[in-house]
Amino acid sequence: MLTKYAFVIQLSIHKITICVGLLLIGLHSVGQEFTFSGKKQKQSIQFKCVKNLIIIPVYVNERGPYNFVLDTGVGPMIITDPSIIDTLNFSLMRKIKLSGLGLEVVDAYVSQNVSAQIGRAKINYIPTAVLKEDLFNLSGHLGVKIYGLIGYSFFNSFIVDIRYSESRIIFCDVDSKIKYRGDKIPIIIENLKPYVDVDVDMYGGNKVGTRLLMDTGASHALSMEMLKGEAFPLPEKKIKANLGMSLSGQIKGYVGRVEAFHLGKYTFKDVVSGFPDFNSISQKIDLSFRNGNLGAEMLRKFDVQLNYQEKFMYLKPNSYANAPFQYDMIGMVIYLDQDKYKRLIVGEIDEGSPAEKAGLCPYDEIIGVNFKSIETYTLNDLSEMFKSKADRTVIFEMVRDNKVFFKVVRLEKRI
Incomplete structure (x- = not known):
């Protein structure tokens, strides 16, 4: 059954950008940072890349490892599954409120006694917010058990080299001698998050300067939200889309393309972008410092x-740099059942999409794709299939009302 906590943006996990203002008061411990033990100054670890998100192993209170999303878009560490912490007494913890895009105000709890370890680097008291229950259901949407998100404390402790092309991160002490690769671009750190100034060309010749949140925890390429205090101008060619869900309902908006996107000296053409409904999101997140969000589908085109500490990054194009920007060609969300993680369920379906035309419905269970059991696919496999090629035929074996049937969907380039 479709859970009301299914937070998604068309399977790009437009990640619930956490508003950390309330967390900063009394939570950010001065002087606390990750450090290597002994003389160790540098380490390399592999990560899993699922729907463009970086998933790394993290030890929490010397237990684990647990899968966490490495996310520049969060400040304090967020634990989404409190079962990983022993003897957790919520009645003794300070309760705070979390809010953000795709997220109504919900309760979280501050913990001052959490340690975290990534590789051989450890922090003894990491600023942490603990959710009493897993509201995000990242596990269901990624197909991998996820226990939380970690960001600022790690990135602020090291020089971090994200090699998307190798599924590897290399991190070293900030005073280490580093050979930088590629081109240097300034970043701005505000409220524990990185921002970058870029130019965006809209169709029709209108070039605008924007400030975007750099968000490795959002798997889309772009989300354009605001310009000069109002909604970001929509492109002429666009489609209505369900950009996500909150506890109170859907986040509506559009998906379109911008003519060109300029990041430093690099220019990308026909970039797919979301355009969330301004009236909805302006009530949930502070847009005063940003115009939108730069996600991992763009960032993964570089080794970053x-x-x-010195407020810059270096970008070097990698093997993904020339891959075209494709949008989902089926028009539906799928996720693994939150309780069993074995049943693949259809979630939101876009109006007028190929999925709707073929007669798929929310709550349908998918048990096979192209005459293969659903167990032979990962969610990442299916996500790539659904944006692979216009006119491709995908055959679904479904269960609805305890009856098995087949549906044939022809993929369509919608934008």
């Missing part, structure tokens, strides 16, 4: 070296 981040230096928070």
Whole structure:
């Protein structure tokens, strides 16, 4: 059954951007940072890349490892599954409120006694917000068990080299001698998050300067939200889309393309972007410092070296740099059942989409794709299939009302 906590943006996990203002008061411990033990100054670890998101192993209170999303878009560490912490007594913890895009105000709890370890680097008291229950259901949407998100404390402690092309991160002490690769671009650190100034060309010749949140925890390429205090101008060619869900309902908006996107000296054409409904999101997040969000589908085209201390990054194009920007060609969300993680369920379906035309419905269970059991696919496999090629035929074996049937969907380039 479709859970009301299914937070998604068309399977790009437009990640619930956490508003951390309330967390900063009394939570950010001065002087606390990750450090290597002994003389160790540098380490390399592999990560899983699922729907463009970086998933790394993290030890919490010397237990684990647990899968966490490495996310420049969050400040304090967020634990979404409190079962990983022993003897957690919520009645003794300070309760705070979390809010953000795709998220109504919900309760979280501040913990001052959490340690975290990534590789051989450890922090003894990491600023942490603990959710009493897993509202995000990232596990269901990624197909991998996820226990939380970690960001600022790690990035601020090291020079971090994200090598998307190798599924590897290399991190070293900030005073290490580093060979930077590529081109240097300034970043701005505000409220524990990195921002970058870029130019965006809209169709019709209108070039605008924007400030975007750099968000490795959002798997889309772009989300354009605001310009000069009002909604960001929509492109002429666009489609209505369900950009996500909150506890109170859907976040509506459009998906279109911008003519060109300029990041430093690099220019990308026909970039797919979301355009969330301004009236909805302006009530949920503070847009005063940003015009939108730069996600991992764009960032993964580079190997990225981040230096928070000196406020710059280096970008070097990698093997993904020339891949075209494709949008989902089926028009539906799928997720693994939150309780069993074995049943693949259809969630939101876009109006007028190929999925709707073929007669798929929310709550349908998918048990096979192209005459293969659903167990032979990962969610990442299916996500790539659904944006692979216009006119491709996908055959679904479904269960609805305890009856098995087949549906044939022809993929369509919608934007």
